[in-house]
Amino acid sequence: MYEDSWYSFVPEVQQHKRGASQNLGRRRAESLLQQPNETANGADAPQPLEDLFEDPFESNSPPEPTLARRAKSYSDFYDIVKAQLHKDGAQKKRKKTRRNKRREICGIEALDVPETDPAALTPEQPLLDLYKDELLQASQQKYQLYHDQLAMTERHLDALLDDTDSALKLLASLSESFDAVEEQTTSFKSQCDDLITEQTRLEKLADEVGTDLHYYAYLDNVTRRLNAPGAGRLVDDDAFGEVLENLDSCIAFMMKNSSYRDAEQYLARYQSLMTKALHLLEVGFESRLEKVSAEISPKIAATQSESARHALAYGRFEELISESYCLLPNIRKVVLNAYDQAGNARLGPNFDVYSNTVNSIFQAYLNARDRFLRTTIQHDFDTFKSEVKAGSIESAARNLIKQCFERAYGEETLFTKIFSVEPQYNSDAHSVYAVLKSNTRPAVNPVNIVPLATNLQSALQSAPLQTICNVVGWATNEYLLLEYDEEETGFVRHCRELAARLLTEHLWAFTDRAFEAEIDKSIVRATVGPEALTIGPVTNGVASSNAYPPIRRALELLVMFDQCMPKERSQRTTSPIPPLLHASLSSLRLATSRIRAARNGTDPDLFAIKNLLILKNELVSLEIVPSSSSQPAVAAAAATPEGMQHFSQIWDSTLSISSSVQAGLGFLAGLGSYIPRPFSHSPATSKNGLGEGGGEEKNPAEQLDDLLRQSIYAFTSRWGGLIHDAKTRKTGAKTLAKVERELEDVLDRAFAGQHEVVGKLKEAVWGAAEAVGREGREEGRRKGSKGGR
Structure with a gap:
C-alpha cells in the first residue's frame, strides 16, 4: 500500500536527527516526518522547543519486577510484604529526586543565553530584520510539521481510494464471472438432481425386488429341510422356531400380495409346509409324552403311597417333560402364536392352523394326565361313595370338594409352567378355557369340574333337603365369602373361581330343583x-x-x-x-x-x-x-x-x-x-x-x-x-x-x-x-x- 519512497524519505534529515539525538542525550527523538531545514549553517539552526522534551524518568509503565523473598511460614508473610513495600517506596522516591534534579539542570541551561556582541550589530540594520528568517522558521516549525503530516495523509488516502476503486472493479468482474458460471451450471445441477433421484428410485426398487425374491427363494430351502430324512429332530432344535417365523412371514406376504406372479401357488405350498412343520411338532410332543408315560406309569401303579403318587405325577413328570433341548420352547412359541398368556385367542391369518395344532397338543397332554391321575381320582371317588353309604354325606362332600380343588390347582400350575398360558375363565368359544372345558374325560383338569359335580349330585339326590342346604351353604361360606383380613393367594383365587363355577353351573340349580320338589310335596300336595x-x-x-x-x-x-x-x-x-x-x-x-x-x-x-x-x-x-x-x-x-x-x-x-x-x-x-x-x-x-x-x-x-x-x-x-x-x-x-x-x-x-x-x-x-x-x-x-x- 505504501510506496518505497516513503521508507527512504529525507535521508539527510534522518542523519541530522541521529546526530542531534546523540547530542541531546535523553531528549525526545525527533519525528521522522520533520522536513530538512534549508539553511546552510547547521550550527545556527534553531533548537527544538523545550516542551517537546520528554523526561525518561516520568513513565507510567509498571516497575521492574523483583524477586521477593519466600516466606518461611504464614506468620513471616506479613514481614516480607512490609519490607517489599518499603523497598518499592524507596526506589520511587529516588526516581522522583533524580527527575527533579534533571529538571533543574535543564532550566538552568535554558536560562544560559549567550550575550550578543554589540559590535556585531550595525545601527543601520534592525535586530528584527537580522533574525527575521530564523524567527519565522522557528515560529512556523511546529505548524510545518502538522502541514507535512496532513499532506502525507492526503497522499495515503488518495492511494487508498485508488486501491479501493481497483478492488471494486475486480469484484464487479468476479461477480459477472460468477453469474455467468451459475447460469451455465443451473442446467447441469438439475440434470444431476434427476440422476440422483433416479438412482434412489432404482436402489429402492432393487431392495424391494430383492426382498420379494427372498420370499420366493425361501421355498426351496424350507422344503429341503422339512422333507429331509430325520426332519422330526428339527422340532427339538432352536432353528425350528426360525422356520416357523419365516413360514409365517412368507404366508402373510403372499396373502397380502395376491396379485404377484404365482402368489397363489406359493401360498398353498407355504401353507402345506406350515401344516407339515406343526405336525412334526405335534408328533414330537406326543412321542415325548409316551416316553414319560412309559417311565412314570409303572411306578405310579406299583406304589400305594398317596404322597409318592403325587410326587411322580407332578414333580417327576415336570422334570422329564422339560429334559428336551428346545421342544418345549418351540411348543410355547406355537401356543403363543394362537393364544396370549391369559388364554385369549389371537385371531390372525394363521390362527386356524395354529389353533388346530395347539388343540391337538392340549388333547394329547390331557390324555396323558388322565392316564397318570386316573387311579388316584378313581380312588377319591370310591372313598367318597363309601363315606356316603356310611351316612356321613356332609363330611364326605367337603373332603371331595377340597381334594378336587387342590388337584385342579396343581393341574393348572403344571399346565401354566409347560405351555406359558393360564386358562382363565372366558366365554369365548376360541379361548383356551373353552378348549380345555370340551374335554369329557373324568380327570379334573384346571377347568373341568363336571366329574366333581356329577358325583356330588348323585350322592345328594336322595339326601334330605337340609343336608343339601348344608353342603351348598358350606361351599358358599368357605370359598365365596372371604374375610377382609385374608390375603388372596393364587390358591385362594383359584378355589374361589372353581367354587363359583361349581355353584352357579351345577349346585344352585340342583338345590332349586330340590326346593321346588319339597314345595310341591309339603305345601301344594x-x-x-x-x-x-x-x-x-x-x-x-x-x-x-x-x-x-x-x-x-x-x-x-x-x-x-x-x-x-x-x-x-x-x-x-x-x-x-x-x-x-x-x-x-x-x-x-x-x-x-x-x-x-x-x-x-x-x-x-x-x-x-x-x-x-x-x-x-x-x-x-x-x-x-x-x-x-x-x-x-x-x-x-x-x-x-x-x-x-x-x-x-x-x-x-x-x-x-x-x-x-x-x-x-x-x-x-x-x-x-x-x-x-x-x-x-x-x-x-x-x-x-x-x-x-x-x-x-x-x-x-x-x-x-x-x-x-x-x-x-x-x-x-x-x-x-x-x-x-x-x-x-x-x-x-x-x-x-x-x-x-x-x-x-x-x-x-x-x-x-x-x-x-x-x-x-x-x-x-x-x-x-x-x-x-x-x-x-x-x-x-x-x-x-x-x-x-
Missing part, C-alpha cells in the same frame, strides 16, 4: 286335617307355634334357603322364593275357604291375619327383600327372638289401605307396601290372592299384601260393628263388656304374648266402630234433610 284349621294356643312364646302347618313349613324352607344362598340370589326371579310364596298363599286361601264352610268357630279373617303376618315377618327378618329400617329390626329381634319383631314396621310401612278402608281406619292412611317387586309371578295362576277372579296378574308379594289388607279390613269392620251395636244398645246385641271380653279372648289366643299386635288390632277395631257410628250419623242427617224438603 300337603294333606291337612280339620284340626289344623283352628287357631291353637301359642306354646313357649313362639309366634309360629300355632300357625297353619303349610305356612310353618314355608317358614322353614325360607330359613334353609337363606342359610345356603347369598342374599342377592334370594331376590332373583329364578329363585324358589316366588313359587314358595305363591304356594303358601294358595294353601292359606283354601284353608280360609274351608273354615268359612265348616263354621268351626274359628275366625277366618283372624286366621289369615295370623299366618300372613308370620309369613311376612319372616321375609323381613331374613332380609330376602331390602329393609328400610334394619337397625331397629335387629334391636327388636334381640328383644323378642321368637316373636313378630318386625310387626311395627309392617303395620306402619307395609300395608297400603284402599280408599274405602281409609275412611274407616284413618290412622292407617299412610301405609305402603314394604315388599318391592323383584319377583315375577309364575304363570301358574291369573287370579289375585283373594281367590277371586282378577283381570290383572299380580306377583306373590302383591298377593300377600292384598290378602293381608283385605283380612284386616274384614276383621276390624266386623268387630267394629259389634262394638258399635253394643254401645248403641241395639236390639239383640251383646253388651259392650261381653263383646270386649270375647275380642280379648280371640286376640290373646291367636297372639299370646304379642301385646303390640293385640293393641294395634284393638285400636283398629275401635277405629272401625267410630267410623261406623260416624257413617250412621251422616246417614241420619241425609235422611232428615230429605224429609224436611
Whole structure:
C-alpha cells in the first residue's frame, strides 16, 4: 500500500536527527516526518522547543519486577510484604529526586543565553530584520510539521481510494464471472438432481425386488429341510422356531400380495409346509409324552403311597417333560402364536392352523394326565361313595370338594409352567378355557369340574333337603365369602373361581330343583286335617307355634334357603322364593275357604291375619327383600327372638289401605307396601290372592299384601260393628263388656304374648266402630234433610 519512497524519505534529515539525538542525550527523538531545514549553517539552526522534551524518568509503565523473598511460614508473610513495600517506596522516591534534579539542570541551561556582541550589530540594520528568517522558521516549525503530516495523509488516502476503486472493479468482474458460471451450471445441477433421484428410485426398487425374491427363494430351502430324512429332530432344535417365523412371514406376504406372479401357488405350498412343520411338532410332543408315560406309569401303579403318587405325577413328570433341548420352547412359541398368556385367542391369518395344532397338543397332554391321575381320582371317588353309604354325606362332600380343588390347582400350575398360558375363565368359544372345558374325560383338569359335580349330585339326590342346604351353604361360606383380613393367594383365587363355577353351573340349580320338589310335596300336595284349621294356643312364646302347618313349613324352607344362598340370589326371579310364596298363599286361601264352610268357630279373617303376618315377618327378618329400617329390626329381634319383631314396621310401612278402608281406619292412611317387586309371578295362576277372579296378574308379594289388607279390613269392620251395636244398645246385641271380653279372648289366643299386635288390632277395631257410628250419623242427617224438603 505504501510506496518505497516513503521508507527512504529525507535521508539527510534522518542523519541530522541521529546526530542531534546523540547530542541531546535523553531528549525526545525527533519525528521522522520533520522536513530538512534549508539553511546552510547547521550550527545556527534553531533548537527544538523545550516542551517537546520528554523526561525518561516520568513513565507510567509498571516497575521492574523483583524477586521477593519466600516466606518461611504464614506468620513471616506479613514481614516480607512490609519490607517489599518499603523497598518499592524507596526506589520511587529516588526516581522522583533524580527527575527533579534533571529538571533543574535543564532550566538552568535554558536560562544560559549567550550575550550578543554589540559590535556585531550595525545601527543601520534592525535586530528584527537580522533574525527575521530564523524567527519565522522557528515560529512556523511546529505548524510545518502538522502541514507535512496532513499532506502525507492526503497522499495515503488518495492511494487508498485508488486501491479501493481497483478492488471494486475486480469484484464487479468476479461477480459477472460468477453469474455467468451459475447460469451455465443451473442446467447441469438439475440434470444431476434427476440422476440422483433416479438412482434412489432404482436402489429402492432393487431392495424391494430383492426382498420379494427372498420370499420366493425361501421355498426351496424350507422344503429341503422339512422333507429331509430325520426332519422330526428339527422340532427339538432352536432353528425350528426360525422356520416357523419365516413360514409365517412368507404366508402373510403372499396373502397380502395376491396379485404377484404365482402368489397363489406359493401360498398353498407355504401353507402345506406350515401344516407339515406343526405336525412334526405335534408328533414330537406326543412321542415325548409316551416316553414319560412309559417311565412314570409303572411306578405310579406299583406304589400305594398317596404322597409318592403325587410326587411322580407332578414333580417327576415336570422334570422329564422339560429334559428336551428346545421342544418345549418351540411348543410355547406355537401356543403363543394362537393364544396370549391369559388364554385369549389371537385371531390372525394363521390362527386356524395354529389353533388346530395347539388343540391337538392340549388333547394329547390331557390324555396323558388322565392316564397318570386316573387311579388316584378313581380312588377319591370310591372313598367318597363309601363315606356316603356310611351316612356321613356332609363330611364326605367337603373332603371331595377340597381334594378336587387342590388337584385342579396343581393341574393348572403344571399346565401354566409347560405351555406359558393360564386358562382363565372366558366365554369365548376360541379361548383356551373353552378348549380345555370340551374335554369329557373324568380327570379334573384346571377347568373341568363336571366329574366333581356329577358325583356330588348323585350322592345328594336322595339326601334330605337340609343336608343339601348344608353342603351348598358350606361351599358358599368357605370359598365365596372371604374375610377382609385374608390375603388372596393364587390358591385362594383359584378355589374361589372353581367354587363359583361349581355353584352357579351345577349346585344352585340342583338345590332349586330340590326346593321346588319339597314345595310341591309339603305345601301344594300337603294333606291337612280339620284340626289344623283352628287357631291353637301359642306354646313357649313362639309366634309360629300355632300357625297353619303349610305356612310353618314355608317358614322353614325360607330359613334353609337363606342359610345356603347369598342374599342377592334370594331376590332373583329364578329363585324358589316366588313359587314358595305363591304356594303358601294358595294353601292359606283354601284353608280360609274351608273354615268359612265348616263354621268351626274359628275366625277366618283372624286366621289369615295370623299366618300372613308370620309369613311376612319372616321375609323381613331374613332380609330376602331390602329393609328400610334394619337397625331397629335387629334391636327388636334381640328383644323378642321368637316373636313378630318386625310387626311395627309392617303395620306402619307395609300395608297400603284402599280408599274405602281409609275412611274407616284413618290412622292407617299412610301405609305402603314394604315388599318391592323383584319377583315375577309364575304363570301358574291369573287370579289375585283373594281367590277371586282378577283381570290383572299380580306377583306373590302383591298377593300377600292384598290378602293381608283385605283380612284386616274384614276383621276390624266386623268387630267394629259389634262394638258399635253394643254401645248403641241395639236390639239383640251383646253388651259392650261381653263383646270386649270375647275380642280379648280371640286376640290373646291367636297372639299370646304379642301385646303390640293385640293393641294395634284393638285400636283398629275401635277405629272401625267410630267410623261406623260416624257413617250412621251422616246417614241420619241425609235422611232428615230429605224429609224436611
